[in-house]
Amino acid sequence: MNFMRAAAAILQRDIRRLLRRRGQWTQPLMFFVMVVVLFPFALGSGEITASIVPAVVWTAMLLATTLSLEEIFRSDFDDGSLDQLALSPHPLPLLLLAKAIAHWLTALLPLILMAGALARALNLAPTPLWTLLVTLLLGTPVFSLVGTLASALTIGLRGGALLLALIVMPLYIPVLIFGAGAVNNAALGLPTSGEMFFLAGLAVLAATLAPFAAAAGLRSRLS
Amino acid sequence: MNDFFAMGGYAAFVWPAYGLTAVVLALNAILPCRRERALLRQLAAEAKRQGSQ
Amino acid sequence: MANTSAGVPKSLEAVKLSCVRGDRLVFEALEFTLVPGEVLQLVGANGSGKTSLLRLLSGLALPYAGTVRWDGRDVHQQRLFWHRNLCVIGHLSGVSASLTARENLAVAVALGAGGLHANVVEALGVVGLSTCIDTLAARLSAGQRQRIALARLVMSKAPVWLLDEPLTALDLDGKRLVESLLRTHTSRGGLAVLATHQPVDSSNLNVRNFQLRGVGSE
Amino acid sequence: MFASWHKYASLMHFHALSQRVSPWCFGLSAVLFAAGLIGGLGLAPTDYQQGESFRIIYVHVPSAWLSMFAYIVMATAGALSLIWKVKLGEVIARACAPLGASFTALALVTGALWGKPMWGTWWAWDARLTSELLLLFLYLGYIALQAAIDDRRAAARAGAVLALVGVVNIPIIHYSVEWWSTLHQPATITKLGAPSIATSMLIPLLLMAFASQVFFFAVLLVRTRCEILEFERHTQWVKALVGRSSMPTVIA
Numbered sequence: 046m047n048f049m050r051a052a053a054a055i056l057q058r059d060i061r062r063l064l065r066r067r068g069q070w071t072q073p074l075m076f077f078v079m080v081v082v083l084f085p086f087a088l089g090s091g092e093i094t095a096s097i098v099p100a101v102v103w104t105a106m107l108l109a110t111t112l113s114l115e116e117i118f119r120s121d122f123d124d125g126s127l128d129q130l131a132l133s134p135h136p137l138p139l140l141l142l143a144k145a146i147a148h149w150l151t152a153l154l155p156l157i158l159m160a161g162a163l164a165r166a167l168n169l170a171p172t173p174l175w176t177l178l179v180t181l182l183l184g185t186p187v188f189s190l191v192g193t194l195a196s197a198l199t200i201g202l203r204g205g206a207l208l209l210a211l212i213v214m215p216l217y218i219p220v221l222i223f224g225a226g227a228v229n230n231a232a233l234g235l236p237t238s239g240e241m242f243f244l245a246g247l248a249v250l251a252a253t254l255a256p257f258a259a260a261a262g263l264r265s266r267l268s
Numbered sequence: 269m270n271d272f273f274a275m276g277g278y279a280a281f282v283w284p285a286y287g288l289t290a291v292v293l294a295l296n297a298i299l300p301c302r303r304e305r306a307l308l309r310q311l312a313a314e315a316k317r318q319g320s321q
Numbered sequence: 322m323a324n325t326s327a328g329v330p331k332s333l334e335a336v337k338l339s340c341v342r343g344d345r346l347v348f349e350a351l352e353f354t355l356v357p358g359e360v361l362q363l364v365g366a367n368g369s370g371k372t373s374l375l376r377l378l379s380g381l382a383l384p385y386a387g388t389v390r391w392d393g394r395d396v397h398q399q400r401l402f403w404h405r406n407l408c409v410i411g412h413l414s415g416v417s418a419s420l421t422a423r424e425n426l427a428v429a430v431a432l433g434a435g436g437l438h439a440n441v442v443e444a445l446g447v448v449g450l451s452t453c454i455d456t457l458a459a460r461l462s463a464g465q466r467q468r469i470a471l472a473r474l475v476m477s478k479a480p481v482w483l484l485d486e487p488l489t490a491l492d493l494d495g496k497r498l499v500e501s502l503l504r505t506h507t508s509r510g511g512l513a514v515l516a517t518h519q520p521v522d523s524s525n526l527n528v529r530n531f532q533l534r535g536v537g538s539e
Numbered sequence: 540m541f542a543s544w545h546k547y548a549s550l551m552h553f554h555a556l557s558q559r560v561s562p563w564c565f566g567l568s569a570v571l572f573a574a575g576l577i578g579g580l581g582l583a584p585t586d587y588q589q590g591e592s593f594r595i596i597y598v599h600v601p602s603a604w605l606s607m608f609a610y611i612v613m614a615t616a617g618a619l620s621l622i623w624k625v626k627l628g629e630v631i632a633r634a635c636a637p638l639g640a641s642f643t644a645l646a647l648v649t650g651a652l653w654g655k656p657m658w659g660t661w662w663a664w665d666a667r668l669t670s671e672l673l674l675l676f677l678y679l680g681y682i683a684l685q686a687a688i689d690d691r692r693a694a695a696r697a698g699a700v701l702a703l704v705g706v707v708n709i710p711i712i713h714y715s716v717e718w719w720s721t722l723h724q725p726a727t728i729t730k731l732g733a734p735s736i737a738t739s740m741l742i743p744l745l746l747m748a749f750a751s752q753v754f755f756f757a758v759l760l761v762r763t764r765c766e767i768l769e770f771e772r773h774t775q776w777v778k779a780l781v782g783r784s785s786m787p788t789v790i791a
Contacts, residue, residue, distance in 0.1 A: 126416070276585060281595065
């Protein structure tokens with residue numbers, strides 16, 4: 046059972062480390078708020094802004110996530126603890142799953158709460174607001190898991206941030222399509238269960254496959 | 269013969285499509301071959317330089 | 322501790338190892354066999370492949386050709402088992418700056434590389450950091466951070482040590498600490514591969530030098 | 540049988556095999572292309588609905604098919620190199636990517652050129668074209684990753700992981716784009732891929748598809764030879780090969 050202890054240690058370490066570095070987890074949050082707030086300025090305060098809130102919130106979420114991905118392995122790579130992670134006798138996929146969960150908790154959960162507040166501020170109706178929160182809760186784990194994989198593939202590369210965005214963009218599009226689509230349908234009063242099931246399916250697929258791919262990616266980068 | 273080139277009025281779409289395909293195929297055929305020759309020359313020069321030390 | 326049941330001591334062998342970094346051939350057909358109680362000191366100029374060889378031995382990197390064998394079997398066939406028998410001090414100390422010394426070692430114990438037993442406070446005492454167990458590593462000097470990494474050696478029961486420049490940023494008694502750790506390790510039948518620029522004082526320590534010439538380095 | 544297959548998995552033998560086979564492939568694809576073009580442009584009757592513009596099908600469909608086929612070859616080669624440590628897999632995967640990307644771009648442009656007379660706009664968010672666009676981004680991500688990593692072998696293995704993740708995502712992207720595009724505009728053209736086209740039109744299409752396939756293998760063989768030379772530049776057989784081929788210059 047001590048591989049669970051190893052995973053728990055990684056999870057605790059990452060959360061503790063991120064909380065101690067105030068600047069780090071607030072960056073994606075600030076960026077997210079900025080992007081969402083910019084759109085009403087561009088569109089004027091008319092009725093249009095209410096209809097595009099789901100698309101804006103989801104796009105800003107995707108961009109803010111991409112911004113935060115490089116931090117997942119950045120400090121491990123710089124101080125050498127990445128080698129110690131790879132040298133552990135415990136299965137690497139499990140440890141990377143713990144890292145993905147830590148990233149989700151510290152980087153994406155604050156974004157989801159802020160998204161709810163901002164959507165409410167931009168007077169999104171209650172039903173689409175709830176749909177927005179549920180789709181974010183289903184979709185963002187995919188962002189974290191696939192993001193951990195992409196971050197593992199691009200450790201220590203020059204121009205890493207842009208390369209990361211290019212790699213994750215096609216992999217994030219299905220989540221964006223179903224996430225924003227569900228909220229738009231909810232705003233029109235249409236049923237949204239289809240999109241929810243698809244998002245849940247993507248989340249389960251990412252949770253099972255991404256850690257193994259991330260481990261293979263990390264090993265290929267360490268050699 | 270020239271109605272063949274007119275392509276029933278769609279000449280402006282059919283011929284660019286075929287032209288572009290020809291260009292892409294040609295590039296895909298020529299560039300790798302040229303790269304291989306350049307690589308062989310470079311490796312030969314390298315081998316000669318190491319050989320002559 | 323490192324002897325197999327049949328009494329034949331477990332040995333670490335490099336068989337016709339060759340390594341390519343980028344487009345450069347770092348070394349070729351490299352051979353050695355290390356039996357318990359021995360320390361192999363890698364000697365060579367910068368870029369002659371000391372760190373690359375250590376990464377191949379640790380199983381992190383795949384050799385271009387040849388194999389690394391522990392107890393007669395290729396380490397890549399038994400990678401998780403091999404990592405249980407291995408304690409590695411890398412080029413970087415592996416100590417995260419925003420954690421305290423205690424937290425760093427607690428994570429190392431949980432990760433279980435090198436079969437660490439859990440007595441963190443005692444190990445930190447041995448390396449002379451008992452006063453700053455709970456200060457953030459960021460506020461410690463590079464030498465003190467290196468000592469946190471050395472604390473992993475104190476706690477390790479692994480028969481094989483791979484040390485990449487362990488003496489960097491260490492003062493004189495830090496160097497003596499490393500030598501005493503190596504002496505106790507080899508006396509217990511352990512073996513170690515050491516890459517360093519300041520040669521280790523090899524009195525009552527079975528050190529064998531291994532010259533690494535950069536292949537084709539003009 | 541397995542032993543002999545394994546012989547060709549070694550890069551040296553594959554290099555020799557590739558040198559013998561690729562000229563024939565180029566020749567065969569040239570012949571097939573000629574036949575396809577004569578059939579497609581000359582003999583095939585005009586389409587009653589789309590007029591002459593349907594002839595773009597003879598370049599669009601083969602390149603769209605090859606863009607998908609190349610990615611699958613890349614992912615399988617990647618899987619071979621990751622799981623069974625077959626060095627040939629690394630080399631073929633790297634050689635495949637630019638080729639696949641060029642055919643994807645070609646499929647996109649010919650698709651737009653075909654769409655303009657029918658839909659009236661260069662780019663209608665049709666499900667197939669949008670999936671093709673995302674496939675192009677998958678290729679660009681792979682190529683950018685290869686370019687960013689200096690060590691060729693590490694780049695090939697990292698690329699293999701990305702290609703495998705990509706190939707898992709292709710059906711997901713396809714269905715989500717299908718759902719998304721039918722949501723906004725009803726399925727405009729179903730005839731594009733309809734098998735019911737007349738045989739006199741179908742034969743040139745098969746010829747062109749087969750010609751492109753053979754051409755793809757020919758170029759892949761040449762590109763793989765380049766990658767093999769880069770990967771194995773330190774081995775004796777490459778030095779010998781290079782020495783032999785440049786013998787005249789050394790003497791002169």
